[in-house]
Amino acid sequence: MGALEKLTALGLVLPEPPAPAGAYTRAVRTGSLVFVAGQLPMAGGAMAHTGPVGDGSRTTEEGYAAARLCALNALGVLAAEGHDLNGVRIVRMTGYVHSAPGFAAQAQVVNGASELMAAVLGDAGIHARVAIGVNSLPLNATVELEVIAEVS
Amino acid sequence: MGALEKLTALGLVLPEPPAPAGAYTRAVRTGSLVFVAGQLPMAGGAMAHTGPVGDGSRTTEEGYAAARLCALNALGVLAAEGHDLNGVRIVRMTGYVHSAPGFAAQAQVVNGASELMAAVLGDAGIHARVAIGVNSLPLNATVELEVIAEVS
């Protein structure tokens, strides 16, 4: 079963990212590496998850869902850039988790991104990972995800 | 018009970075990639922009100026390392914005770096970007910028 079939089996639809605009773009390829711009938990053009995890308003589970959505959006960018997802390998992901003071379960939040990549790409989705807590993110997002991928 | 002429037209002078010292250095090349060390908004050897954006002391516009200065310093490092800026392509930039709680306009701040790269390098300045908020930075800087470039 290919990556797109796996997405369908998970009940997910590959999102169409906005067209690149302005002084930066959604992904840059250099050699066999693709650096994907930081992805936010947006769906249908709107931010789906805002605010910090750990202060009583956003749970770890909601953070997990936000991270998963960021990963889905990263796959959407890779596909929109013309890469066959069956030939994509995830090299490294950094998950920045908007965190209330004292929150320490960033790993569980970023699992939402990691587990989606593994579910969709199989062994090629197994990556080196960095999970970080931050006090703020653009548009008050709950998670931001950076993906470095290898393409064939 | 070359990159250096564009800098002059913008009224900017390429800064001379301090010589590398200690256990790390200002840039490392591996293959065609150059990883530039984190750049702070320093000018003439002094920190030009300190403190967080969003708490009433530093405006988004001041953050933009800080990010632009970080980008200028990154170009200074690339030139000092012997790279002709006309052969440099910016692959990815991560802008860390020193942010007061609740500040959410990191993208507008990091635009200061992105737009300078596009103004000086043209299409080769169009990069993948990550904009992150953080609660603190070295020397109380307002912005720190990491640049990964491709050289020919």
Add this chain to the structure above:
Amino acid sequence: MGALEKLTALGLVLPEPPAPAGAYTRAVRTGSLVFVAGQLPMAGGAMAHTGPVGDGSRTTEEGYAAARLCALNALGVLAAEGHDLNGVRIVRMTGYVHSAPGFAAQAQVVNGASELMAAVLGDAGIHARVAIGVNSLPLNATVELEVIAEVS
């Protein structure tokens, strides 16, 4: 004197990292680059340094020790992945320092990682560096370190 002898001379033992488990792994190689997953200041399976620097509980010196331990763990991962440390070059390190508000000496903290790499690997340990302050880290760690290395 090789890297392992230098470690011994420093009184250090290369740690054995836990086996990779789950949806991500401890390092991924792509071409000649190895992206090591974010390393925490763990020793013997337990977190050795927790809490922020700069609030009166953790000193800069304790942060330095935490960063040094992260770097040792990164070397442990590289060795466990089968890389001869004498053929490893450190390209870039990002040190995320769990920081109390107002703490600004992240560079001195991350020196703990930088100086260990230089002590063990010599010139091949001299890297581009990014030092960042953050309000929280996984498991309340004091430092997290990301390493990108080049292997021959």
